[in-house]
Amino acid sequence: MWTIIHxxxxxxxxxxxxxxxxxxxxxxTVCLLLVGAVWGLLIAPPDFRQxxxxxxxxxxxxxxxxxxxxxxxxxxxxxxxxxxxxxMADVTMRAVAPVGAALTAIAxxxxxxxxxxxxxxxxxxxxxxxxxxxxxxxxxGVVALFEAYENKSAAARACAVxxxxxxxxxxxxYKSVDWWYSLHQPASIKFTGESAIxxxxxxxxxxxxxxxxxxxxxxxxxxxxxxxxxxxxxxxxLKQLVQGT
Amino acid sequence: MHPxxxxxxxxxxxxxxxxxxxxxxxxxxxxxxINLFYPPADVVAGKAPTDRSIRLGGMVVAGSIERSNSExxxxxxxxxxxxxxxxxxxxxxxxxxxxxxxxxxxxxxDESGMxxxxxxxxxxxxxxxxxxxAAALEGKTAPAEQPxxx
Numbered sequence: 001m002w003t004i005i006h007x008x009x010x011x012x013x014x015x016x017x018x019x020x021x022x023x024x025x026x027x028x029t030v031c032l033l034l035v036g037a038v039w040g041l042l043i044a045p046p047d048f049r050q051x052x053x054x055x056x057x058x059x060x061x062x063x064x065x066x067x068x069x070x071x072x073x074x075x076x077x078x079x080x081x082x083x084x085x086x087x088m089a090d091v092t093m094r095a096v097a098p099v100g101a102a103l104t105a106i107a108x109x110x111x112x113x114x115x116x117x118x119x120x121x122x123x124x125x126x127x128x129x130x131x132x133x134x135x136x137x138x139x140x141g142v143v144a145l146f147e148a149y150e151n152k153s154a155a156a157r158a159c160a161v162x163x164x165x166x167x168x169x170x171x172x173x174y175k176s177v178d179w180w181y182s183l184h185q186p187a188s189i190k191f192t193g194e195s196a197i198x199x200x201x202x203x204x205x206x207x208x209x210x211x212x213x214x215x216x217x218x219x220x221x222x223x224x225x226x227x228x229x230x231x232x233x234x235x236x237x238l239k240q241l242v243q244g245t
Numbered sequence: 246m247h248p249x250x251x252x253x254x255x256x257x258x259x260x261x262x263x264x265x266x267x268x269x270x271x272x273x274x275x276x277x278x279i280n281l282f283y284p285p286a287d288v289v290a291g292k293a294p295t296d297r298s299i300r301l302g303g304m305v306v307a308g309s310i311e312r313s314n315s316e317x318x319x320x321x322x323x324x325x326x327x328x329x330x331x332x333x334x335x336x337x338x339x340x341x342x343x344x345x346x347x348x349x350x351x352x353x354x355d356e357s358g359m360x361x362x363x364x365x366x367x368x369x370x371x372x373x374x375x376x377x378x379a380a381a382l383e384g385k386t387a388p389a390e391q392p393x394x395x
Contacts (some may be wrong), residue, residue, distance in 0.1 A: 048379030083253045120339030122304040168265035181280040188371040198374040
């Protein structure tokens with residue numbers, strides 16, 4: 001157990017391991033995205049009230065779900081960075097932030113596009129949408145804070161504290177539609193009991209959520225590899241790896 | 246575990262717990278402001294301000310929609326199954342606006358307790374199904390499946 005963790009902290013080992021992982025994770029992501037998109041956008045039936053406009057759910061929900069889950073990855077890396085001072089945790093935190101920001105932005109934009117034909121407005125300051133906007137600012141804040149420091153380990157510490165303080169926002173986003181009166185409807189996919197979405201629409205949605213998780217993993221790994229390659233650009237193991245294979 | 250790391254771990258846990266508690270208390274104190282709308286029961290009970298614009302949310306009472314023949318004016322009642330408030334709106338209603346469906350109307354209350362709305366938004370529920378399934382449900386259990394507001 002501890003040897004694996006020690007290995008993961010070693011850049012040469014991680015660089016080789018992630019290279020192999022990306023090699024099969026990237027085609028898998030593309031396949032899942034294609035199958036999910038075709039199934040959701042073309043094969044799944046239209047909704048009884050919203051018609052075809054509900055199909056934006058196949059982008060909106062996966063990006064929102066992974067944006068929330070990705071924050072916990074960043075927060076966990078932040079905690080590891082603060083307590084154990086592992087450089088790899090800093091690299092992880094920095095790699096997650098722009099991906100999470102992009103996913104949150106996609107969720108907000110698709111939500112606005114969906115809101116116009118269904119609710120009748122692009123934007124409303126309800127609890128779900130506002131807390132999601134705060135999530136976007138948290139992600140962007142981490143990106144900006146990393147750039148604001150000359151000293152990378154000081155930057156990582158400041159970002160870790162910001163990230164950890166922001167974790168409270170995740171359960172707030174998730175439960176906002178139950179705790180307060182909001183325009184956004186409650187969750188359709190339920191962990192316990194029957195989901196409020198028909199199975200013929202649910203399966204492609206679950207597939208797309210899986211596809212977005214893979215997409216997140218691939219982009220974060222590629223980000224980490226780019227960062228590691230830059231940090232160790234003069235290291236002999238990297239030269240060997242690049243020239244050797 | 247190394248004592249220095251243990252101390253940092255405790256410190257990190259404290260940061261998370263205390264900041265969550267602080268923000269939780271703030272959100273709890275501001276709960277009236279975080280709510281997007283007032284339910285009709287609160288409006289009827291006089292808990293909603295009458296001197297400024299408010300939002301009212303609930304279900305459109307079945308059979309209550311009255312449309313003007315010559316203008317865009319529409320009058321309908323909004324209910325939370327405890328109380329009902331009439332709403333007057335002059336404008337184009339969203340596509341999903343219908344009897345028995347959720348709605349959020351923004352406007353000011355007049356002396357008679359009617360909401361003069363400046364904007365009406367449709368609030369749809371979390372149910373998604375194909376039209377055939379909806380038609381099958383309609384035939385069997387339509388009246389029993391009345392959605393209730395949170």
